[in-house]
Amino acid sequence: xxxxxxxxxxxPDAATDPAASDRxxxxxxxxxxxxxxxxxxxxxxxxxVTAALMLVCIVTAAFLYFPPLSTVMGRRELLKTVHVWxxxxxxxxxxxxxxxxxxRSDLRRLNRFAPHDWEWLRRSDRRAVxxxxxxxxxxxxxxxQKLNAAFTAGAILVMLGTGEVLTFPGPWPDRWRTxxxxxxxxxFLTILVVTAGHLWEAFRDRGALTGMFTGRVDxxxxxxxxAGWVDAREAxxxxxxxxxxxxADGSSGEEDPEFAKRRPGMS
Amino acid sequence: xxxxxxxxxxxxxxxxVLGMLGxxxxxxxxxxxxxxxxxxxxxxxxxxxxxxxxxxxxxxxTVTGSVKxxxxxxxxxxxxxxxxxxxxxxxxxxxxxxQTVLDKDFQCVTGWRVPDVRWVGVALPDLLQAVxxxxxxxxxxxxxxxxxxxxSLTLDQARRRDVLVATQMEGGPVSxxxxxxxxxxxxxxYGYKSLKWLGGIELTDKVRPGYWxxxxxxxxxxxxxxxxxxxxxx
Numbered sequence: 001x002x003x004x005x006x007x008x009x010x011x012p013d014a015a016t017d018p019a020a021s022d023r024x025x026x027x028x029x030x031x032x033x034x035x036x037x038x039x040x041x042x043x044x045x046x047x048x049v050t051a052a053l054m055l056v057c058i059v060t061a062a063f064l065y066f067p068p069l070s071t072v073m074g075r076r077e078l079l080k081t082v083h084v085w086x087x088x089x090x091x092x093x094x095x096x097x098x099x100x101x102x103x104r105s106d107l108r109r110l111n112r113f114a115p116h117d118w119e120w121l122r123r124s125d126r127r128a129v130x131x132x133x134x135x136x137x138x139x140x141x142x143x144x145q146k147l148n149a150a151f152t153a154g155a156i157l158v159m160l161g162t163g164e165v166l167t168f169p170g171p172w173p174d175r176w177r178t179x180x181x182x183x184x185x186x187x188f189l190t191i192l193v194v195t196a197g198h199l200w201e202a203f204r205d206r207g208a209l210t211g212m213f214t215g216r217v218d219x220x221x222x223x224x225x226x227a228g229w230v231d232a233r234e235a236x237x238x239x240x241x242x243x244x245x246x247x248a249d250g251s252s253g254e255e256d257p258e259f260a261k262r263r264p265g266m267s
Numbered sequence: 268x269x270x271x272x273x274x275x276x277x278x279x280x281x282x283x284v285l286g287m288l289g290x291x292x293x294x295x296x297x298x299x300x301x302x303x304x305x306x307x308x309x310x311x312x313x314x315x316x317x318x319x320x321x322x323x324x325x326x327x328x329t330v331t332g333s334v335k336x337x338x339x340x341x342x343x344x345x346x347x348x349x350x351x352x353x354x355x356x357x358x359x360x361x362x363x364x365x366q367t368v369l370d371k372d373f374q375c376v377t378g379w380r381v382p383d384v385r386w387v388g389v390a391l392p393d394l395l396q397a398v399x400x401x402x403x404x405x406x407x408x409x410x411x412x413x414x415x416x417x418x419s420l421t422l423d424q425a426r427r428r429d430v431l432v433a434t435q436m437e438g439g440p441v442s443x444x445x446x447x448x449x450x451x452x453x454x455x456x457y458g459y460k461s462l463k464w465l466g467g468i469e470l471t472d473k474v475r476p477g478y479w480x481x482x483x484x485x486x487x488x489x490x491x492x493x494x495x496x497x498x499x500x501x
Contacts, residue, residue: 067444070328074329075329075330076329076330110280111280111281112275117276117279147283150279150281151287154283154284154291158287158288173497174496177377178299178378180298182302186294
């Protein structure tokens with residue numbers, strides 16, 4: 001599954017983050033800012049290629065599917081060909097990406113839900129920041145990102161399977177074909193909603209976008225959004241790096257081990 | 268990644284992925300009947316059919332770029348080839364021929380079906396009689412005025428009373444998006460045989476496969492007996 005864009009919150013303002021007002025400018029390379037390596041080049045490539053294929057699939061699907069768009073656009077065969085090729089190509093970057101150690105370890109992070117992830121989902125103040133630090137020890141990915149990654153992986157697999165039945169209907173009985181159409185249709189609408197939500201969350205958080213497009217994030221942003229990740233890195237002696245060094249360091253540390261041992265509801 | 272992080276928490280992501288796969292398989296298994304119920308439940312909701320999957324109705328397939336509209340006043344249809352009297356028909360000409368009403372399903376080869384659509388028009392055998400079919404003719408070729416879409420029937424198929432040059436659908440004129448002002452409706456066959464935007468009919472000495480048939484669909488597209496399907500015929 002692709003690593004989804006980090007951090008689902010708006011840039012904090014002075015009201016939620018008292019430290020924000022007196023913090024120096026933290027644009028890329030700004031004086032006094034420290035940067036943490038977040039995504040390797042391989043991980044970013046996997047994300048961007050998957051995202052591009054997914055968007056082409058969604059746009060062609062919309063033209064094939066919504067009657068008002070279909071009738072304006074026409075050219076069904078061309079759209080279908082593009083849709084089918086991009087659809088079957090969707091898992092390729094992910095499978096190739098398994099060669100990357102950093103990607104594999106991020107997949108493990110996305111897979112595992114620690115107690116604070118359940119709490120993140122439950123609490124309405126999950127994104128609150130106190131003294132420049134998120135109130136929950138969120139790891140490298142928050143629970144929303146983990147759910148999004150799992151949903152996207154499952155959706156790609158289900159769309160691949162049902163898409164195969166629709167593209168090569170020959171051997172399949174009628175009921176299966178109709179059933180595959182049913183699943184493909186309704187899951188498309190769900191993917192549309194989830195992807196729109198994902199893009200919405202990503203585009204309103206400049207720090208998260210920076211992480212996905214340059215591979216590194218501002219340490220203060222990380223402390224607000226992924227406090228547990230920052231703690232674990234520092235506990236394991238990963239030095240904060242200046243921008244020019246950030247690219248080289250892809251791996252990173254763990255969640256807070258003490259917190260991790262608690263069961264849900266105990267934290 | 269170090270060992271302690273690997274052990275942390277439970278593998279919820281994997282369970283979610285497996286759960287979705289299970290739902291997907293279940294959806295394929297029961298989808299046919301669920302979709303049928305949904306379609307009839309959503310049918311009265313009208314424009315929602317533009318957004319939700321086949322909610323009570325048609326899906327629109329267009330093979331070319333956007334099709335230029337023809338009004339009933341500008342519409343013409345040439346009937347030629349192996350006929351005794353080649354002729355160009357207007358809407359008024361069609362209206363003067365005997366009119367046939369059919370209440371029949373419209374079924375797409377991909378599986379969706381719109382039940383009991385009321386079609387009105389000229390039965391194809393009545394039209395063929397008006398131009399006189401030459402004894403050499405064995406098949407009929409249809410073309411649409413969008414310039415791309417073609418279809419064919421054998422002469423025997425074309426002489427069925429449930430094959431219509433349709434001018435009305437569901438109590439009104441056939442809309443542009445549904446292939447109006449005049450489309451073909453071949454009741455016993457899958458939807459792709461019912462050519463939209465009918466603009467020409469040619470009598471030929473043998474069947475010439477049409478647009479979809481060049482793309483792998485059966486030429487004799489009987490509902491329930493072709494394209495690998497065995498659904499109940501309409």
